Amino acid sequence: MFKDNPLLAQLKQQIRETIPTVEGVVKATDKNFGFLQTDNKKSYFISPPFMKQLVHGDRISAVVRESNGKEAAEPEELIEAALDTFIARVKFVDSRTKVIVDHPLINQALNAKVIKDSGFSIKEGDWVKARLIKHALKEKHFQAEIFEYVAENDDSFARWKATTAKHQLAWDQPEYEAELSLLDPSAERRDISNELFFTIDGESTKDMDDAVSIVAKDEGWSLKVAIADPSAYLAEGSALEAVAAKRAFTLYLPARTVPMMPSKLANEKCSLLAGQERPALVCEMTITGSGELLDDARFYLATVKSGHRLNYTQVSNFLEQNNEEFSQDQALQLALRELEKMSQQRHQWRTENTSVFGDQSDYDFVLDNKGRVIDIVCQARRAANRMVEEAMIAANVSGGRYLDKHLGFGVFACHSGFKxxxxxxxxxxxxxxxxxxxxxxxxxxxxxxxxxxxxxxxxxxxxxxxxxxxxNFGIYSEQCLPHFGLGEAKYATWTSPIRKYSDLLNHRLIKCALAGEQPSSPLTEQLTEHLSEYRKRHKFAEREMANFLYCEYFAEQDATTCLDAEITNVNRGGLNVRLLASGAPAFIPKTKLAAKDQELTIESELGYIATGDLQYNLGDTVSVRVVEVKKLQQTIIAALCE
Structure with a gap:
């Protein structure tokens, strides 16, 4: 008798209109429940049964019901699904195909099927790319469609392949089989192959794109920076250039480098190998005895020949320990000592006149042949690193000045200071x-x-x-805007054209200016967005891959070992820290900072947490131990050592 009763339907609608509704984003937890966070930062509890219809990141509307004084959200309408295309692992349940999304807060298995005529087969644990075609809040269940194969379950580098696929980045170097030759063999180049140039890089570096030469002068130094010239081989508008433009940068994943250019070009034709003549773009600068870079830099095309292939460790050991390294070459010893003096004075001048930031250590993951981490090595910034850094900064400042003076535009690296x-x-x-x-x-x-x-x-x-x-964030600009972070009015990087597409563009612009040509600006709005987008993708991929390896490593370590850590962030949940010996990020929950009967004062805006007589500040060094590794969430939980 109540079926299709218009009075009942009207009553239901009236009741419905009296129940408050909210809109927000679903925040899952590592439990079965979640929260709906509104735009004004208010949170509503979502119970486990309702969370089965949702995915972390979904934007939904929900009704708010109150029970026993507590408010909870009941999902009503999907506004925007968090999942579209995603990376996942294959799982078979009772012969039915499912996928587990590669996300720390999405743990439900989604029904899936392989697209017709895919050309590949799948096994348990394989990595695939899929898209969501049905959402449970709209159609009662989730359904995904597998359309691309990524890696086999037992592939030692499956995680690397999955991470690059997730961020739509290349996994391997560009393919290129054709011979490479100079586009213009008759181009006039100054022959300085008899001058003492040398490279300083990591021990495993193959794409050596910069070499330096230095001579002490009255009241200062003459510094020459020679940069490999891939534009001498790479035709503008060519297919190879298109690949470099799309990649935008060389990708530096832990234990895996994915080059922007094929190794035939980056590691052979252009790499400034010792004893090999190479075409280069050279910047010749004058630096005063006080460390000031004069505005008299000269750029020119040249043929150079690096006399020595050096690495950071051996050069630093020579300078810091005064050992017998390079004892057979007095000229090289003298040049290295002069470069060290120049870099010290240059750094001092920048400290007193511009803006500098402290040294940050680098960390190298050592893997076995199955891709497992066997060690993490801290590479502290030493004398040789600072020498190369100061030389390159000076060259890039000179590049910015040159482009602004001669063309009035370029690909400038800019930073506007504060938001x-x-x-x-x-x-x-x-x-x-x-x-x-x-x-x-x-x-x-x-x-x-x-x-x-x-x-x-x-x-x-x-x-x-x-x-x-x-x-604020750094940007690329065709206009010469200041770089507040470095304290420089003009800054345009051109010293890594093998590894950065923006630097390759600046190479071409400098060469046009040298030839007296008037090129048009290459930096369109679309290209600017592309470079910024790919810089973000690289950053996320590198961080995600490192966090995975850190969790794999610390899951096998002794949990009783105390480790030094620096506090990097303070929030209402506890402390974020960075383990100094490995660079690993970890989290100390507030429950591990004080006993239950102790009161905690959390001042995240002022960067500290206090309890009793103790205060933990941003930047402090504390002693911690790892107490739990959550591999799925890629999180390391730590506690203070007593």
Whole structure:
């Protein structure tokens, strides 16, 4: 008698209209429940039965019901699905094909099928690419379609292949079988192959794209930086260039480098191998005895021949330990010592006049032949690293000045300092540390640098880290805008054309200026977005791959070992830290910072957590031990050592 009763339907609608609704994004947990977070940051509990219809990241509308004084969200409508195309692993349940999404907070197995005429077969544990074609909130169940094969379950580098596929990046070097020859063999190049140039790189580096030469002069040095010239082989608009443009950068994954250019070009034709003549673009600079880079740099095409293939470790050992390395070559010894003196003076000048940041160690993963981590080696920044860094920064400053002067445009690396929307909170923050800042001057390069030096002079790591939260992102620009992060008015990188497409473009522009040509700007809005997008993809892929390897490594380590760690972030849940010996990120929950009867004061905006007489600050070094490794979430849980 109640079926299709219009009065009942009207009553239901009236009741429905009295129940509040909200819209937000689903936040899953590593349990079975989740939360709906609204745009105004309010959270509503989602019970396990409802979470079976949802995926972390879904945007939904929901009704809010109250029970025993607690509010909970009941999903009503899917607004935007979090999943579209994704990487997953194959799982068979009662002969039915399912996939497990490669995401730390998506753990349900989704029904799946391979597209018709795919040309591949799948096995348990294989890695695939799939797309979601049905969502449980709309059609009562999830359904995915497998359309691409990624890697076999037992492939030692399956995780690397899956990570690059996930971020739509290449896994291997570009294929290129044709012979490479100079586009213009008759181009006029200065022959400086008899001058003492040398390369300093990592021990395993093959694409050596920079060599330096230095001579002491009255009151300073003459520094020459020779950069490999792939544009001498790479025709503008060619298929090979298109590949380089698409890749944008060489990808540096842990234990795996994916080059932007084929090895035939990067590691052979262009690599500045010792004893081999190579075409190069050279920048000749004058640096004063106080470390100032004069505005008199000269660029020219040249033929160079590196006399020595050196690595960071042997050069640093020679300079720091005064050993007998290179004892048979007095000229090389003298050149290395002069380069060290120049870099020290140059760094000192930049410290006093621009903006500098502290050294960060690099970390190398050592793998066995099955892709398992057997060691993590900390590569501290040493004398040789700083020497090369200072030489390249000087060359890139000179490149920015040259392009701005001769063309008025280029591919400039720019950084605008602080985010405008965060300036007010920055001023409030600085005031709490007794530093007064002028809001109107914060967009002035010189004022920004002076403020940075003032902050560094306090020797307060917490303040330094808090201020960095207000920094803007770096961008590429055809206009010569300042690079506040480096404290330079003009900065255009051109020293890695084998590894960065933007540097290759600047090579071409500098060469056009040398030839007296008037090229058009290559940096379109579309290309600018492409470069920025791929820089982000590389960063995410590198971080994701490193976190996976860190979890694999620490899952096998002794949990009683105490390790030094630096506090990198403070939030309401606890402390993020970085293990100094390995670089691994870890998290210390607030429950492990104090006993249940102790009160915690959490001031994330001021960068500290306090309990009793103890205070843990951003930048502090603490002693911790690993207590749990959550491989699925790629998270390492740590606790303070007693």
């Amino acid at each position: 405008p929307e965060k300036v007010d909170s920055l001023i409030e923050l600085l005031a709490k540390f007794d530093i007064t800042a002028d809001k109107d001057q914060l967009y002035d390069l010189e004022y920004f640098c002076q403020l940075r030096r003032t902050i560094l002079a306090t020797n307060n790591k917490r303040l330094d880290q808090l201020v960095k939260r207000h920094f």
